[in-house]
Amino acid sequence: MSKHVAVYCRVSSRNQQTESQKPDLQRWVDAYAAAQVIWYEDRYTGRTMDRPGWKRLMYEVESGRVSKLVVWRLDRLGRTARGLTALFDEFPRRGVGLVSVKDGLDLDTPAGRLMANVLASVAQYETEIRGERVRAGQSLARKRGKRWGGSDPGRLLYLSRDQVDLIVDLHQRGRSKAAIARACGVSRPTVYRILAQHDSP
Numbered sequence: 454m455s456k457h458v459a460v461y462c463r464v465s466s467r468n469q470q471t472e473s474q475k476p477d478l479q480r481w482v483d484a485y486a487a488a489q490v491i492w493y494e495d496r497y498t499g500r501t502m503d504r505p506g507w508k509r510l511m512y513e514v515e516s517g518r519v520s521k522l523v524v525w526r527l528d529r530l531g532r533t534a535r536g537l538t539a540l541f542d543e544f545p546r547r548g549v550g551l552v553s554v555k556d557g558l559d560l561d562t563p564a565g566r567l568m569a570n571v572l573a574s575v576a577q578y579e580t581e582i583r584g585e586r587v588r589a590g591q592s593l594a595r596k597r598g599k600r601w602g603g604s605d606p607g608r609l610l611y612l613s614r615d616q617v618d619l620i621v622d623l624h625q626r627g628r629s630k631a632a633i634a635r636a637c638g639v640s641r642p643t644v645y646r647i648l649a650q651h652d653s654p
Contacts (some may be wrong), residue, residue, distance in 0.1 A: 456520035457489040458482070459510055464530045467496045467646075474525035477554050485552075488520060497625055498534040498651065499532035514549055527558065527569065527643055540568050545585070551619040612647065620647045 460478050462471035471494055479495055482490050491513075495506040513519050522544065530535055542552050544560060551560035551569070559565040612620075616637055623633045624644075634641045 454516060456518055457491050457495060457521045458486045458521045459491055459513065459515075459524060459560055461493045461495075461506070461529065463495045463497065463499065463504070463506075464526065465496070465498050465651075466624055469496065471496075474529070477524060478525055481552065481554050486523075495640055496501070498621065499528060499530070500651075502531060503617045514544075514547055517547070517617070519547075519549050521552060523552045523554065525553070526555045528551045612643070617647055617651075620644055621651050624648055 460482065462478070463476050464580060471602050493506040493510045495504040497504040499504075506608050510519070510522070512563055514522070528535065529541060541551070541560060547622070552558065553569075560569055616639070620633055620639075626629075628636070630641050630644045633644050635642070
């Protein structure tokens with residue numbers, strides 16, 4: 454069975470582009486790829502591994518058709534330490550190498566595996582710190598009497614987990630902010646706030 458090099462690009466939403474990642478990845482391909490190269494792409498949050506392009510890629514990995522996976526940075530694979538470290542264990546078992554171009558990392562080496570786990574922890578730390586900053590800013594705003602997302606003057610709108618998930622899902626499907634606000638019964642500033650908290654490009 455012939456194997457190929459898989460190149461994976463990801464951004465967090467349909468409004469963002471993967472073009473900034475592709476020149477570095479193409480340079481790696483031109484310099485090092487000795488086998489067929491297949492590109493996979495997602496415009497989807499890194500907080501879940503349930504992404505269309507990623508699922509196609511993992512099907513190929515599990516079928517034994519991938520020799521190496523190349524990404525721009527490790528956080529393009531995902532943004533949770535648990536998800537990333539699981540991949541770092543699975544890829545060597547399946548004989549799949551992993552290269553992160555911007556991180557200068559190659560999972561085929563002991564030093565690369567150590568660095569990969571450190572970077573996975575850093576990615577999760579950055580996500581958690583970003584969330585803490587958002588919550589601290591909201592707390593300070595409430596103390597100063599600031600209101601947002603309310604349909605009645607002076608009323609704060611607290612969203613359920615289902616509402617937040619629906620806002621993010623509709624955004625990933627390419628719906629406009631105004632359409633999302635109407636569908637979820639919230640204001641456009643609330644939609645912007647939820648999307649800003651949810652992930653980074």
